[in-house]
Structures are given as structure tokens and as C-alpha cells.
Amino acid sequence: MPDFSQQLSQYMPEAAAPIISAWINDTGCQFRIARRRRTKLGDYTAPFRGAPHKISVNHDLNPYAFLITTIHEFAHLQTWQQYKHRVKPHGMEWKGHYKQLMAPFLRLGIFPPDVRYAILQYMENPAASSCTDVHLYRALRKYDENVTEQCTIESIPTNSIFALENGRVFQKLEKLRKRYKCIELSTDRTYLIHPIAEVILIKEAAGIKK
Structure with missing residues (x-):
């Protein structure tokens, strides 16, 4: 063999x-x-x-x-x-x-x-x-080669505005059990996003969306 x-x-x-x-x-x-x-x-x-x-x-x-x-x-x-x-x-x-x-x-x-x-x-x-x-x-x-600090949901302040890789833009709200409650700005729909999801920070600690 x-x-x-x-x-x-x-x-x-x-x-x-x-x-x-x-x-x-x-x-x-x-x-x-x-x-x-x-x-x-x-x-x-x-x-x-x-x-x-x-x-x-x-x-x-x-x-x-x-x-x-x-x-x-x-x-x-x-x-x-x-x-x-x-x-x-x-x-x-x-x-x-x-x-x-x-x-x-x-x-x-x-x-x-x-x-x-x-x-x-x-x-x-x-x-x-x-x-x-x-x-x-x-x-x-920690064992990845050429590791760089990545921006994740858990690493950005509450109320920050961020984008996912697909371009959808959200505001981070409070944590519910294991995931973060986030609101999509274009639709006002609420989603639960995993804490280690990689994001692009747009605006830090913005005011709560009304």
C-alpha cells in the first residue's frame, strides 16, 4: 500500500x-x-x-x-x-x-x-x-503563519458600525448568550453574529441607531 x-x-x-x-x-x-x-x-x-x-x-x-x-x-x-x-x-x-x-x-x-x-x-x-x-x-x-491582528465582532466597541466581507453594513449591539445582536442599516433587520466573525470597522462607537 x-x-x-x-x-x-x-x-x-x-x-x-x-x-x-x-x-x-x-x-x-x-x-x-x-x-x-x-x-x-x-x-x-x-x-x-x-x-x-x-x-x-x-x-x-x-x-x-x-x-x-x-x-x-x-x-x-x-x-x-x-x-x-x-x-x-x-x-x-x-x-x-x-x-x-x-x-x-x-x-x-x-x-x-x-x-x-x-x-x-x-x-x-x-x-x-x-x-x-x-x-x-x-x-x-496563534499557530498561523504571518498572523495579523484581525478585526472581529468581539474586538470592536458596542454601537460601532461595521461591514462584512459581502459589503453589508451593520451596527453592533448587545451580546445575547454566545452571539452579538447586530442591526443591518439598510433593512433595519436584526441578526445574531458570531463573535469571531471577521469585519471591517467603519465607524467606532457610533450612537445607537433609531
């Missing part, structure tokens, strides 16, 4: 590469290093009309984020093998496989202490994307 360890070690911690290489061989998965995608870090496609399992992971992730995303997608593969389409994509079955697949990497001490701690917290209730977990996202961001 081919050994993909050398190629994989360019994108993930070296100690993890042989394990992932074995997973690829054992499942017959078509594993692809993908270009950067803003809407997702990786994806899984189930077998269809004779095609194999397919997993892709963005090439520009730091090694720990790349590995976590790879484990996330292999958990989808295992869930499909056991249940096909009979369960929710990120339901209890997927969460169980995710925790099981993550375990050997935690035992090997592959992750730095801050990332390991964030993973352990995240694993209490894994979500559809590691980016939705604020603590894990912050821990992983």
Missing part, C-alpha cells in the same frame, strides 16, 4: 502523518489538498456510482488546524460507513466517531498544551466546524 506520510507531513504534525496515511489506505479514500475556500476548511463526499470516499482539506491551514479538520472529515466517513444517510451530518453518531478518532492524537501529545486544552473543551460537544468554537479558534490562530 502507498505511504502518504511524507506528503502529509508537509501539512500536519509529522507524528500524525503515518496514522492519517493508514486511514487513507484502509478506507480507499481519495484525499485531496484543496485551495483556500472561505466557506469551509474541508469537506467529505460519500461514495457515489462507483466513486470512492472523497475528502479535501484546505492547503493553507496551520498544521494543527489541518489535522483537526482531517479528523473531522474522517469522522464523517466513518459515520457514513456505519449509518449511510440515516443520521444527521453532525449528530451524536458523528460526534462519537470524532471523539474516538481524536483520542490517539491526544495520547501522542501532538498538540501544544493550549490547543490540547481547547480541543478537550470542544470535544464535550463538537460542532459542525472548529471555527465556531471561540476558544479552539483562538488557540489555533
Whole structure:
């Protein structure tokens, strides 16, 4: 069987590469290093009309984020093998496989202490994307190359005016549980936006919109 360890070690911690290489061989998965995608870090496609399992992971992730995303997608593969389409994509079955697949990497001490701690917290209730977990996202961001300080919802003052990447303009209001209440200025509609959503600050601490 081919050994993909050398190629994989360019994108993930070296100690993890042989394990992932074995997973690829054992499942017959078509594993692809993908270009950067803003809407997702990786994806899984189930077998269809004779095609194999397919997993892709963005090439520009730091090694720990790349590995976590790879484990996330292999958990989808295992869930499909056991249940096909009979369960929710990120339901209890997927969460169980995710925790099981993550375990050997935690035992090997592959992750730095801050990332390991964030993973352990995240694993209490894994979500559809590691980016939705604020603590894990912050821990992983520290290991990005050429990291620059990004402007996020949580980093700007309340009542500030900001724009999203798509050009829509909002005013930040109060925090409701885990997300910030924001009002879109062109429509007066209210939205709840994740605290680590990247934004463009237009006007700091403006007066409350009437």
C-alpha cells in the first residue's frame, strides 16, 4: 500500500502523518489538498456510482488546524460507513466517531498544551466546524503563519458600525448568550453574529441607531 506520510507531513504534525496515511489506505479514500475556500476548511463526499470516499482539506491551514479538520472529515466517513444517510451530518453518531478518532492524537501529545486544552473543551460537544468554537479558534490562530491582528465582532466597541466581507453594513449591539445582536442599516433587520466573525470597522462607537 502507498505511504502518504511524507506528503502529509508537509501539512500536519509529522507524528500524525503515518496514522492519517493508514486511514487513507484502509478506507480507499481519495484525499485531496484543496485551495483556500472561505466557506469551509474541508469537506467529505460519500461514495457515489462507483466513486470512492472523497475528502479535501484546505492547503493553507496551520498544521494543527489541518489535522483537526482531517479528523473531522474522517469522522464523517466513518459515520457514513456505519449509518449511510440515516443520521444527521453532525449528530451524536458523528460526534462519537470524532471523539474516538481524536483520542490517539491526544495520547501522542501532538498538540501544544493550549490547543490540547481547547480541543478537550470542544470535544464535550463538537460542532459542525472548529471555527465556531471561540476558544479552539483562538488557540489555533496563534499557530498561523504571518498572523495579523484581525478585526472581529468581539474586538470592536458596542454601537460601532461595521461591514462584512459581502459589503453589508451593520451596527453592533448587545451580546445575547454566545452571539452579538447586530442591526443591518439598510433593512433595519436584526441578526445574531458570531463573535469571531471577521469585519471591517467603519465607524467606532457610533450612537445607537433609531
